[in-house]
Amino acid sequence: MSNLVLFWHRRDLRVRDNLGLSYAQSRANLLVGCFCFDPQILHRDDISPIRLHYLLGCLQELQQHYQHLKHPFLLLQGQPEQVIPDVARDLGAIAVVWNRDVEPYSQLRDRRVTEGLNERGIEVKTVWDQLLVAPEAIHTQAGNPYTVYTPFWKNWQGQKKLNPVSDLQPGEGLTQSQKKALDRVEVIDFPSLKDWGYSEPEKLFITPGERAAQRQLEEFADRSLETYEQQRNTPSIDGTSKLSAALKLGAIGIRRIWQTTQEAIGKAASDRTLKNIQTWQQELAWREFYQHVLYHFPELADGPYRSPFKCFPWDNNPQQFQAWCEGKTGYPIVDAAMRQLNTTGWMHNRCRMIVASFLTKDLIINWQWGEQYFMQHLIDGDLAANNGGWQWSASSGMDAKPLRIFNPATQAQKFDPEAQYIRQWLPELKSVQTKDLVTGNIPPLVRQACNYPLPIVNHNQQQREFKQRYQQVKENLSSRVEL
Numbered sequence: 001m002s003n004l005v006l007f008w009h010r011r012d013l014r015v016r017d018n019l020g021l022s023y024a025q026s027r028a029n030l031l032v033g034c035f036c037f038d039p040q041i042l043h044r045d046d047i048s049p050i051r052l053h054y055l056l057g058c059l060q061e062l063q064q065h066y067q068h069l070k071h072p073f074l075l076l077q078g079q080p081e082q083v084i085p086d087v088a089r090d091l092g093a094i095a096v097v098w099n100r101d102v103e104p105y106s107q108l109r110d111r112r113v114t115e116g117l118n119e120r121g122i123e124v125k126t127v128w129d130q131l132l133v134a135p136e137a138i139h140t141q142a143g144n145p146y147t148v149y150t151p152f153w154k155n156w157q158g159q160k161k162l163n164p165v166s167d168l169q170p171g172e173g174l175t176q177s178q179k180k181a182l183d184r185v186e187v188i189d190f191p192s193l194k195d196w197g198y199s200e201p202e203k204l205f206i207t208p209g210e211r212a213a214q215r216q217l218e219e220f221a222d223r224s225l226e227t228y229e230q231q232r233n234t235p236s237i238d239g240t241s242k243l244s245a246a247l248k249l250g251a252i253g254i255r256r257i258w259q260t261t262q263e264a265i266g267k268a269a270s271d272r273t274l275k276n277i278q279t280w281q282q283e284l285a286w287r288e289f290y291q292h293v294l295y296h297f298p299e300l301a302d303g304p305y306r307s308p309f310k311c312f313p314w315d316n317n318p319q320q321f322q323a324w325c326e327g328k329t330g331y332p333i334v335d336a337a338m339r340q341l342n343t344t345g346w347m348h349n350r351c352r353m354i355v356a357s358f359l360t361k362d363l364i365i366n367w368q369w370g371e372q373y374f375m376q377h378l379i380d381g382d383l384a385a386n387n388g389g390w391q392w393s394a395s396s397g398m399d400a401k402p403l404r405i406f407n408p409a410t411q412a413q414k415f416d417p418e419a420q421y422i423r424q425w426l427p428e429l430k431s432v433q434t435k436d437l438v439t440g441n442i443p444p445l446v447r448q449a450c451n452y453p454l455p456i457v458n459h460n461q462q463q464r465e466f467k468q469r470y471q472q473v474k475e476n477l478s479s480r481v482e483l
């Protein structure tokens with residue numbers, strides 16, 4: 001088949017504003033899309049059924065788009081380093097194109113796939129689609145990768161960013177001989193979660209697919225972007241975009257999102273509005289910051305950035321960890337947040353910071369336990385953002401100054417003063433007084449009557465304990481390593 005180009009979708013499940021796909025189409029007389037279910041990913045211990053469910057929903061819509069636009073789409077299964085080169089060879093592809101990724105496993109896998117394709121004499125073309133600025137494109141004045149967000153943001157903000165690229169255009173349909181050649185490829189039927197041993201979550205709280213992601217972006221831009229800074233820290237308000245799952249799996253292009261912010265800036269009628277939009281842009285930059293650092297420091301995936309933390313004396317009490325997971329710590333704001341996660345697969349950012357601080361600094365449990373639990377339950381679970389968020393919360397990451405310890409009561413008083421969020425996720429406490437809910441000072445008899453646990457630790461005592469251990473680790477190792 002002349003000038004057949006195979007496009008390999010991975011975390012870019014869309015036909016609109018897809019840089020690699022747009023390039024592939026420009027090279028092809030016949031474009032074939034594919035997705036490969038990789039057993040190495042499917043059987044990892046950081047998989048969440050809800051994220052897989054979301055992925056299948058995105059994939060279903062992607063397949064429909066391909067069908068509608070008359071391009072073949074192949075669902076494959078197996079080790080990509082074997083499957084992709086073999087399929088490309090069987091199809092007689094002149095090139096295979098994909099969008100690059102920052103994760104260490106993806107990089108290794110992609111190198112192997114590239115080798116396999118090179119051995120078969122097939123061209124490989126890869127581009128950065130999921131980032132507005134490529135990791136190799138910016139560095140400090142000394143020529144090093146950034147390890148601190150603020151100078152990163154200053155540089156990143158000034159970089160030129162691409163506009164959305166052209167959507168996938170309709171193909172001409174297949175000739176008989178092209179159909180025959182495609183029939184030779186071993187494809188799989190559309191799978192279900194049960195095929196991989198996962199039970200189907202009852203409900204998805206975020207609709208999968210690029211149509212839904214686009215709608216979500218438009219609604220957020222109309223409804224909340226101009227008030228983002230004021231509302232983003234109030235978990236009872238729907239004040240953030242909830243685009244994280246779509247961004248993780250590429251149901252929406254980052255260029256389209258950036259363009260929306262630029263258009264909003266163009267229309268902004270006040271400095272205050274401008275500030276709100278820029279704050280959201282800064283969150284998008286946090287996403288890129290964490291991807292850049294993971295790309296440059298792949299060892300982050302395996303443990304703390306600050307090496308003294310490798311031997312931090314954690315308590316790692318399994319019963320307390322279980323109570324944290326189930327939302328039964330006796331601290332209402334922490335428990336409400338964990339119940340939101342367990343029910344919906346999503347948690348508000350403010351609450352992610354509160355529960356992460358509680359796990360690491362109140363329970364003194366290794367942040368990697370929390371990191372894994374989040375990956376196993378989040379619909380938007382993403383190695384770079386999750387690892388970055390956990391290391392930030394544990395003070396083991398790049399930006400560890402000052403040592404932050406969140407007081408759950410102060411956080412609830414500030415960000416859930418009417419206890420609306422707490423009541424939503426802890427219905428057993430509905431009739432408890434607001435001031436008791438936010439301070440967490442619920443009398444023991446009331447707790448008993450509501451079947452709600454006593455606090456499993458004392459916050460003040462634990463924060464003193466954590467500070468002491470932190471100081472010790474610092475002193476013991478400061479002669480060898482700067483903490």
Ligand SMILES: Cc1cc2nc3c(=O)[nH]c(=O)nc-3n(C[C@H](O)[C@H](O)[C@H](O)COP(=O)(O)OP(=O)(O)OC[C@H]3O[C@@H](n4cnc5c(N)ncnc54)[C@H](O)[C@@H]3O)c2cc1C
Pocket residue numbers: 232240241242243244245247248283284286287288290347348349350352353356374378380381382383385386387388389390393
């Ligand atoms: C302990 C911890 C774990 C986290 N784990 C993840 C994760 O696995 N996946 C994930 O996407 N985000 C993670 N975050 C970041 C953040 O909480 C979520 O991105 C955000 O809550 C998603 O909601 P939203 O789409 O409404 O965000 P919005 O406030 O609308 O922000 C827009 C987008 O910017 C990005 N973003 C926003 N804040 C951050 C941030 N702090 N770090 C990186 N990217 C950000 C996300 O892609 C988000 O969708 C974590 C944060 C913490 C503290």
